[in-house]
Structure formats: structure tokens, C-alpha cells
Amino acid sequence: MIQDVINIIHDYWLLLLIGQYPNGPLGGLANTLILSALAIALAFPVSILLAMARLSKWAVLRWPVTGLVYITRGVPLLMLILWSYFLVPLWTGADVPSFLIMLVTLVIYEGAFLSEVVRAGIVSLGQGQMDAARALGHSYIGAMRFVILPQALYNMIPSMISTFVSTIKDTTLGYVINVPDLTFAASQVNNQLLSQPFQVFFILAVAYYLLCWSLTHIANTVEKRIARRRAGPSKVRLRTDVLPLKTFTEQL
Amino acid sequence: MSGFDLSAILSNPDYQAMLLQGIEMTFVIYIGSWLLAMTLAILLFALRMSPLRVGDPIVKAYVSYHRNVPTLVQLMLWYFGIYSLMPQGITDWLANHNAEAIFAVIGLGLCQAAYFSEDLRSGLRSVSPGQMEAAKALGHGYLSAMRFVIMPQGLRNALPPLINHSVSLFKNSSLAIVVGASELTHAVKEIDNVSFRTFEIYLIGTVIYLFFSLIIMALGAFLSMRSDPMRRARA
Numbered sequence: 001m002i003q004d005v006i007n008i009i010h011d012y013w014l015l016l017l018i019g020q021y022p023n024g025p026l027g028g029l030a031n032t033l034i035l036s037a038l039a040i041a042l043a044f045p046v047s048i049l050l051a052m053a054r055l056s057k058w059a060v061l062r063w064p065v066t067g068l069v070y071i072t073r074g075v076p077l078l079m080l081i082l083w084s085y086f087l088v089p090l091w092t093g094a095d096v097p098s099f100l101i102m103l104v105t106l107v108i109y110e111g112a113f114l115s116e117v118v119r120a121g122i123v124s125l126g127q128g129q130m131d132a133a134r135a136l137g138h139s140y141i142g143a144m145r146f147v148i149l150p151q152a153l154y155n156m157i158p159s160m161i162s163t164f165v166s167t168i169k170d171t172t173l174g175y176v177i178n179v180p181d182l183t184f185a186a187s188q189v190n191n192q193l194l195s196q197p198f199q200v201f202f203i204l205a206v207a208y209y210l211l212c213w214s215l216t217h218i219a220n221t222v223e224k225r226i227a228r229r230r231a232g233p234s235k236v237r238l239r240t241d242v243l244p245l246k247t248f249t250e251q252l
Numbered sequence: 253m254s255g256f257d258l259s260a261i262l263s264n265p266d267y268q269a270m271l272l273q274g275i276e277m278t279f280v281i282y283i284g285s286w287l288l289a290m291t292l293a294i295l296l297f298a299l300r301m302s303p304l305r306v307g308d309p310i311v312k313a314y315v316s317y318h319r320n321v322p323t324l325v326q327l328m329l330w331y332f333g334i335y336s337l338m339p340q341g342i343t344d345w346l347a348n349h350n351a352e353a354i355f356a357v358i359g360l361g362l363c364q365a366a367y368f369s370e371d372l373r374s375g376l377r378s379v380s381p382g383q384m385e386a387a388k389a390l391g392h393g394y395l396s397a398m399r400f401v402i403m404p405q406g407l408r409n410a411l412p413p414l415i416n417h418s419v420s421l422f423k424n425s426s427l428a429i430v431v432g433a434s435e436l437t438h439a440v441k442e443i444d445n446v447s448f449r450t451f452e453i454y455l456i457g458t459v460i461y462l463f464f465s466l467i468i469m470a471l472g473a474f475l476s477m478r479s480d481p482m483r484r485a486r487a
Contacts, residue, residue: 074419074465075458076426078437083458086450169322175430183325190332198333205321205329212320 004199012189016207019180020188025099027180029207035099035174035181036167039106040160043167046107047114052144054119072112078173081105085177102174110167117159121152157226161219165212172208182207258452267443267453274439275460281356281425281435286418288361293368300373311369318366324427327359331431356428356435360421367417375410376402408479415472419465426461436460 019027026034053065072080084105088096125148133143172183186204190197261267296314299307318326335343335355346354379402387397426437440457444450 071458071462074423074462074469076423076437076461078426078429079440079454079458079461082437082441083454086454165320172322172324173427175324183322183328187328197336198329201325201329201333205325208322208325209317209320213316216320 001199004196005203008189008193008196008199008203015189016182016185016203019185025180028185029182029211031099031179032168032171032181032183035103035106035171035179036164038103039110039167039171040164042103042107043110043114043163044160046111047118048149050111050115051118051122054115055122069112069115072109073116077105077109077170078176080109081173081177098174098177098179101177102171102179106167106170109170110163114160114163117156117163118152121156122148124155125151154226158219158223161215161222165215165219168212168215169208256452257449258456261443261447261449261452261456264447267447270439270443271436271456271460274434274436277353277433277438278425278435281353281360281428281433282422284353284357285361285364285425286421288357289364289368289421292362292365293372296365296369297372297376300369301376315366315370318363323360323363323424324430326363327356327427327431330359331355350433352428352431352433353435355431356425356433359431360424360427364417364421364424368414371410371413371417372406374413375408376406378409379405404479408476408481411472411476411479415469415476418472419468422465422468423461 016028018030019025050065050069053061054069056062081102084101085098088101088104129147129151130143133147134140138146171179171181174181175183175187178184183204186200190200193200296311300311331352335346335351338346343351383401383405384397387401388394392400425435428435429437429441432438436457440453443453447453
């Protein structure tokens with residue numbers, strides 16, 4: 001069993017990492033990573049726009065976007081992928097590669113999820129920040145740009161990384177529309193071998209585990225570091241809390 | 253095939269039957285995996301809370317595996333991999349008893365158990381240890397303190413994430429299509445293949461998913477409203 005696993009890795013590592021074409025388009029793990037990175041990079045600005053629209057005072061902007069976010073979150077990602085699979089070629093009138101279709105779907109889906117995170121980040125800052133920025137002469141956009149968003153985004157970094165992890169996991173669904181990612185590469189290996197499905201999918205699971213686990217680990221480290229910096233000179237603050245209490249009990 | 257026409261699908265008895273069958277299978281998978289996940293989650297949670305030292309790393313490894321490996325890959329590992337390792341007698345039995353649905357339930361249930369157990373744990377952890385001390389001081393034993401003081405508060409805190417994850421389990425039941433279970437997404441694809449009314453049938457499928465997701469969310473909101481201790485005070 002273990003020998004089988006080693007043999008498969010030895011024979012197919014190149015295919016699993018960059019796909020089957022030496023000079024053609026990328027595949028395998030490379031595609032998984034490129035797809036997730038692009039999806040997050042594009043979903044991020046989308047999510048900010050969506051969050052700002054949901055917080056806007058104009059109902060024309062607020063309601064459709066709220067509806068869109070609810071629909072996106074209430075429908076399986078698989079269903080959205082199948083939607084894009086026939087809608088994107090219909091709109092563009094061209095044969096769109098499944099990679100792009102998957103990218104579009106992921107941007108919408110992760111954008112909707114991230115927009116909730118951004119919205120929570122903005123709401124948690126409180127109206128006071130906006131009021132203060134306006135009082136200092138900032139316009140609404142200026143206040144958002146220079147005061148609200150920098151603070152909200154700073155708080156969002158850990159959840160950004162965990163969204164990145166879930167994006168990596170979501171790219172596997174591209175399997176249904178034949179996106180040539182890591183899962184696809186593994187299923188190709190499985191089709192070539194035919195006799196060792198467990199070993200192949202075991203390697204696939206371990207690969208995803210290592211990838212996502214290390215990213216989660218980074219997210220936790222970043223989160224701790226941010227929390228520490230946020231807390232500031234905590235020792236001093238703690239001591240001022242304790243000292244009066246001590247003197248109070250001593251007086252008793 | 254001309255123009256937008258929902259009734260072409262909705263009034264066709266064949267398509268109705270396919271859709272209903274799909275919905276039925278989706279619910280079989282959903283309820284089956286939900287029950288499996290909740291049972292396992294309570295066991296995992298109990299193992300973690302127990303004074304046994306071995307329980308902790310086992311549960312941690314379990315949760316870590318199921319959170320870091322995509323659900324789709326877990327389903328593939330079960331259906332394509334572990335299925336092939338099973339002895340002949342069991343595979344024959346499974347093949348005659350809708351193996352696709354069984355493995356979808358196992359895969360989704362085991363995966364979701366990790367999330368459910370973490371929800372339960374974080375809910376119970378948010379009850380301060382002072383509550384247990386106070387309950388003991390009032391003469392409660394460990395079990396009755398758990399039953400009357402800790403659990404009601406902890407479960408209430410755990411409710412919102414449990415609802416979120418119940419909804420995502422419902423949505424994840426669509427992944428069963430990859431191992432070939434004939435659930436709702438499968439029915440939608442099948443009808444698309446026969447009727448060529450792609451837009452209409454996907455719209456119907458999406459609305460059905462959205463409808464049930466919203467119902468689960470509403471049920472959850474109702475439950476958390478009912479368990480709100482301030483409700484009676486306000487009424």
C-alpha cells in the first residue's frame with residue numbers, strides 16, 4: 001500500500017503539480033493556486049463595493065445588493081457554477097475556457113461572503129469614526145478611503161486568509177465543469193491507473209490537507225500578532241487596574 | 253424551444269416526477285448526514301470534555317482533517333477509494349442499496365461532524381466557569397448542573413453557528429452529484445439534457461434550493477428566538 005503511494009508520487013508528481021502539458025496551459029496544483037489567488041484578488045474589491053452598497057443610505061442600491069448576497073449565500077456553489085457554465089458563453093458568444101468560468105463564479109461567490117465580513121468590520125467601528133472624519137472635513141468617500149476602510153481591512157486580514165483557504169477548497173468543485181486543477185489531475189491519474197483509486201485520492205487528500213493546514217496556521221499566527229499589537233502596552237494597563245484594588249483591600 | 257417558458261417544465265408530469273424524486277433524495281441525504289453529523293459531534297464533544305487524555309489529540313486530528321480537506325475530495329476518497337478496499341460481500345450489498353447515497357451520507361456526515369462539534373465546544377466554552385461553581389454551591393451534582401445550568405446556556409450560544417452549518421450542509425448535499433447520487437442537482441442536469449430548457453430548469457432548481465435554505469434559516473431564527481431568556485421578560 002505504502003509502496004503504491006510512493007510509486008504514484010514518483011511517476012505522477014509533475015502531472016499533479018503543473019498538469020499534463022509540458023508546453024501548454026498549466027494544470028494541477030499550479031492551476032488550483034493561480035485560480036484561488038486570482039479569485040481572492042478580484043473578489044476583494046468586489047466585496048468592498050458590495051459592503052458599501054449594503055450600508056448605503058439609498059434603498060435603490062441597498063436592496064438589490066442585499067438580495068444578491070442572500071441568493072448567493074442560499075444557493076449551493078455547485079448550482080452557481082452550473083449557471084455560469086451556460087450563461088457566460090451565452091453572453092460572450094464565445095467558447096470560454098472553464099478556468100475563466102470558474103473564476104467568474106468564485107469571484108461572485110467569495111465576494112458575497114467577504115462582503116459580509118467587510119460589512120461587519122465597518123459596522124464594528126461605530127458611527128463615531130465616520131462622524132469624526134466628517135467633522136475633520138473629509139467627504140464620505142474620503143472618510144471611507146482614509147479612516148474607515150484602513151481600520152476595517154486591518155481587522156479583516158485573518159479572515160481574508162481563511163477565506164483564501166476556503167477558496168482553495170471551493171476550487172475543487174470546478175471538477176464538475178472540468179477545470180484542470182489538482183482534483184482534475186488526480187482523477188486523470190486515477191483513470192490511467194484504474195486499479196488504485198484509494199491510493200490516488202489519499203495522496204490528493206493529503207496534498208490539500210498540507211496546503212490548507214499551513215495556510216490556516218499562517219492565519220492564526222497573523223491573528224495573534226495583530227491582537228498583540230492591538231492590545232498595545234497591555235502590562236501597563238493591567239497594572240493600573242490591579243493597583244487601586246490592592247490598596248483598597250489593604251485599607252480594609 | 254423558443255422563448256422563456258417555465259410552464260413547459262412545471263406542467264410536464266415526467267419532469268415533475270424527476271424534480272420530486274431529486275428533492276426527496278436531497279432530503280434523504282441531508283437528514284441522514286445531519287443526524288450522523290450531530291450524533292458524531294456529540295460523541296466527539298464528550299470525548300474532548302472527558303478527563304481521558306487520549307481523547308483530545310484524537311478529536312483535534314479528526315477536526316483538523318475534516319476542516320482542511322475539501323469536502324469533494326473526502327467524498328471521492330470514500331466513494332472511489334474506500335469503497336474499492338471493502339470486502340466483496342459488503343460492496344455487493346452496498347451496490348444493491350444505493351451505494352452513492354450511502355457514501356454521500358457518510359462523507360458529508362463525517363465532515364460536518366467536525367464543524368458541529370467545534371460549534372458545540374465554543375458554545376459551551378462561552379459559559380463562564382463561575383456558573384458551574386454557582387450551580388455546585390446551590391447543591392447541584394455535576395450532571396444536574398450540566399443539565400439545568402450549563403447546557404441551556406451553552407446550547408443557546410452554539411445555536412447560531414449550528415444553524416449556519418446546517419444550511420451549508422444542505423447546500424453541500426449538492427456535492428453528492430459527483431459520486432453519482434440522484435439528488436436535486438442531478439435531476440436538474442437530467443431535465444436540462446432532455447428538455448434543452450437550460451435557463452428555466454436551472455432557475456427552478458435554484459429557487460428550490462433557495463426556498464429550503466431560507467426555511468432552514470427561518471427555523472433556526474425561530475429556535476433562537478424561543479430560547480432567548482429575555483423573551484418572557486419582554487412579553
